[in-house]
Amino acid sequence: xxxxxTDDFFMNEALKEARYAMEEGEIPVGAVVVSxxxxxxxxxxxxxxxxxxxxxxxxxxxxxxxxxxxSKYLHQCTLYVTLEPCxxxxxxxxxxxxxxxVFAASDEKSGFSRFGNLFHPKTQVMKGIKETEASALLKTFxxxxxx
Amino acid sequence: xxxxxTDDFFMNEALKEARYAMEEGEIPVGAVVVSxxxxxxxxxxxxxxxxxxxxxxxxxxxxxxxxxxxSKYLHQCTLYVTLEPCxxxxxxxxxxxxxxxVFAASDEKSGFSRFGNLFHPKTQVMKGIKETEASALLKTFxxxxxx
Numbered sequence: 001x002x003x004x005x006t007d008d009f010f011m012n013e014a015l016k017e018a019r020y021a022m023e024e025g026e027i028p029v030g031a032v033v034v035s036x037x038x039x040x041x042x043x044x045x046x047x048x049x050x051x052x053x054x055x056x057x058x059x060x061x062x063x064x065x066x067x068x069x070x071s072k073y074l075h076q077c078t079l080y081v082t083l084e085p086c087x088x089x090x091x092x093x094x095x096x097x098x099x100x101x102v103f104a105a106s107d108e109k110s111g112f113s114r115f116g117n118l119f120h121p122k123t124q125v126m127k128g129i130k131e132t133e134a135s136a137l138l139k140t141f142x143x144x145x146x147x
Numbered sequence: 148x149x150x151x152x153t154d155d156f157f158m159n160e161a162l163k164e165a166r167y168a169m170e171e172g173e174i175p176v177g178a179v180v181v182s183x184x185x186x187x188x189x190x191x192x193x194x195x196x197x198x199x200x201x202x203x204x205x206x207x208x209x210x211x212x213x214x215x216x217x218s219k220y221l222h223q224c225t226l227y228v229t230l231e232p233c234x235x236x237x238x239x240x241x242x243x244x245x246x247x248x249v250f251a252a253s254d255e256k257s258g259f260s261r262f263g264n265l266f267h268p269k270t271q272v273m274k275g276i277k278e279t280e281a282s283a284l285l286k287t288f289x290x291x292x293x294x
C-alpha cells in the first residue's frame with residue numbers, strides 16, 4: 001500500500017494520468033500539481049486530441065493550477081510529471097517559479113537537461129521516482145506504434 | 148507606405164498586436180503567423196489577463212495557427228514576433244517545426260539565444276526587423292511601470 005502524501009504517492013497519481021493518455025492514443029505522460037498535500041491540478045498529454053504541440057501534460061497542469069490558485073505563480077507547489085520535461089515545459093516551469101519539480105523517467109533525446117538547468121534558481125528538482133513504471137509505459141506505447 | 152507581403156509589413160502587424168497588449172497593461176509583445184502571404188493567427192501577450200505564465204504571444208499564436216490549419220505542424224509558415232522568444236516559446240516553436248521565425252528586438256535577459264539555437268534544424272531565424280519600434284514600445288512600458 002502506498003503511504004499518503006509521499007513522492008511515490010503523488011507520482012502514482014501522475015502515472016494514472018499517463019495511462020489515460022495511453023488509452024487515448026497519446027504519448028503517455030501525466031502530471032499533477034500538489035499544494036499543501038492536496039492535488040490542485042491533474043493532466044495528461046493531449047497534443048493529438050487538441051492538435052496542439054503546446055498541450056503537454058506540464059503546460060496543461062501549470063495553466064490549471066494557476067487557475068485554481070488565482071495566481072500566475074506556483075509558489076509552494078510541487079509538480080510531479082512522469083517524464084523529464086522538454087525545453088518548452090522547462091521554460092514554462094521557470095516562469096511559474098514552482099517550488100519543486102519531481103520527474104520519473106529521463107528523456108535523453110528531448111529532455112531539458114541537455115541544456116543545463118533551465119529552471120528558476122529557487123526551484124528544487126528531483127528525478128527517478130517511479131522511473132521503472134513510467135519508462136515501461138512509454139516503451140509499451142512506442143512498441144505498439146511500431147507494430 | 149509599407150510594401151505588402153514583406154517582413155516589414157508583417158512585423159508591423161505584430162507591432163499592432165504589441166500595442167494592444169500595452170493598452171491592456173501587459174508587457175507589449177505581439178505575434179502573427181503567416182502562411183502563403185496570409186495572416187492565419189495574431190495574438191499578444193496575455194499573461195496578466197489570463198493569470199497564466201504560458202500565455203505569451205508566441206504560444207497563443209502557435210495554438211491559434213494550428214487550429215486554423217487543422218495540423219499540429221506549422222510547415223511553410225513564418226512566425227513574426229516583436230521580441231526574441233524565451234526558452235518556453237523557443238521550445239514550443241521547436242515542436243511546431245515552423246519554417247521561419249522573424250523577431251524584432253533582442254532579449255538579453257530572457258531570450259532563448261543564451262542557450263544556443265533551440266529551434267528545429269529546419270527552421271530559419273532572422274532578427275532585427277523593426278527592432279527600434281519594438282524596443283521603444285518595451286522601454287515605454289517598463290518606464291511607465293517604474294513611475
